[in-house]
């Protein structure tokens with residue numbers, strides 16, 4: 001990993017240090033995804049099968065998971081994993097249910113009541129990655145809020161394995177959350193199928209879920225096409241930033257950095273510290289722990305594009321972090337709760353030495369589908385609200401129209417919109433008659 005001293009860098013070097021690995025490949029990915037999306041729109045199921053063969057090395061007998069495959073999957077998942085999935089699901093349910101948005105209603109004038117009510121999005125498409133590793137935890141993170149929101153039509157796509165089946169633990173997690181419509185589809189083709197529909201895959205109103213840069217780019221493209229599907233957020237290759245002080249535990253910090261580096265060669269991990277000896281100890285620990293990782297090669301490639309940054313003050317560290325807006329931010333600090341106030345942009349924050357990011361990935365209860373690529377500056381991770389629309393309502397009685405009607409008439413006149421003015425003025429006249 002590169003080690004840099006922030007104050008010694010010029011503006012261009014600073015930007016280069018924090019440049020995400022995916023930015024370099026964006027144009028090629030964009031063009032490849034355009035081709036795949038067009039192929040699915042034109043060729044439907046037949047194109048999907050061909051793309052499975054091309055990118056996943058298998059042409060599944062059926063795109064949709066049938067009852068037999070669900071039954072075999074449940075039987076194949078070991079009891080300890082079934083229990084862990086269930087325990088994680090319970091905590092995710094507790095946290096997400098506590099955050100349900102409440103409808104509200106308020107009188108803004110005598111006889112005028114304004115309200116906000118919520119409705120589930122009808123057709124939702126969930127994407128569960130399985131390219132370099134199947135992620136059953138992601139099935140929980142998507143399907144639990146969808147169920148709490150009350151979405152009636154839920155479709156889930158996940159890449160097929162080489163034998164043409166879906167990962168059993170992903171299927172078990174889907175079933176645990178009541179999702180039965182599962183398709184063995186990965187990458188951009190899965191996103192296109194859910195956005196536009198095919199003979200077998202239902203068209204969805206909004207698409208959710210993380211994925212590699214092909215998945216993320218496909219979501220971006222279908223959200224801008226005609227007809228378009230809504231999307232949750234850019235939730236691409238994983239990122240973690242750790243801000244550590246001299247008292248941090250270098251073994252823990254190294255493990256946290258590696259836990260995201262192992263996701264993919266395009267993951268980004270960054271350490272910012274005020275202490276040069278802590279940074280050196282973390283670098284040593286990374287080498288020691290890397291050698292023991294089965295996914296050493298992937299992690300090494302991610303680390304090659306990642307950085308350890310030495311700063312003079314924690315205020316400087318937070319300025320960098322807020323600008324970068326990491327998906328995950330670990331505060332390996334002595335007073336993490338105090339420093340939380342300084343965080344303005346991050347997907348999810350982990351306070352103190354005993355809050356590894358891996359807990360949020362699996363089972364603390366928060367959602368691990370989080371904005372990447374700097375999108376945490378303007379959007380948030382998944383919640384039940386992501387699966388709902390909010391509808392505003394106004395109820396106006398006669399005295400309400402009398403009270404606020406003249407205000408509307410005046411504004412309509414100023415905007416030169418006479419039909420607007422009339423819609424109100426006619427009623428005011430009717431009240432007076």
Ligand SMILES: NC(=O)c1ccc[n+]([C@@H]2O[C@H](COP(=O)([O-])OP(=O)(O)OC[C@H]3O[C@@H](n4cnc5c(N)ncnc54)[C@H](O)[C@@H]3O)[C@@H](O)[C@H]2O)c1
Pocket residue numbers: 032055056128129130131132133135138159185186187188189210211212213214215234235236237238263264267327368369370371372
């Ligand atoms: N931001 C978040 O909330 C979050 C959460 C979980 C995981 N993630 C990230 O999700 C990603 C999962 O990626 P993954 O690759 O393991 O699984 P994936 O399921 O996202 O992607 C696999 C699919 O990519 C497609 N693909 C692969 N190479 C291609 C190519 N050259 N051209 C076109 N399509 C191609 C294939 O169709 C394949 O099925 C990781 O980067 C992980 O860090 C992010």
Ligand SMILES: N[C@H](CO)Cc1c[nH]c[nH+]1
Pocket residue numbers: 135137138237238239327361368369
């Ligand atoms: N760290 C990922 C989000 O960036 C989520 C995940 C799933 N499984 C393990 N980790």
Ligand SMILES: [Zn+2]
Pocket residue numbers: 238259260263358361
């Ligand atoms: Zn993870």
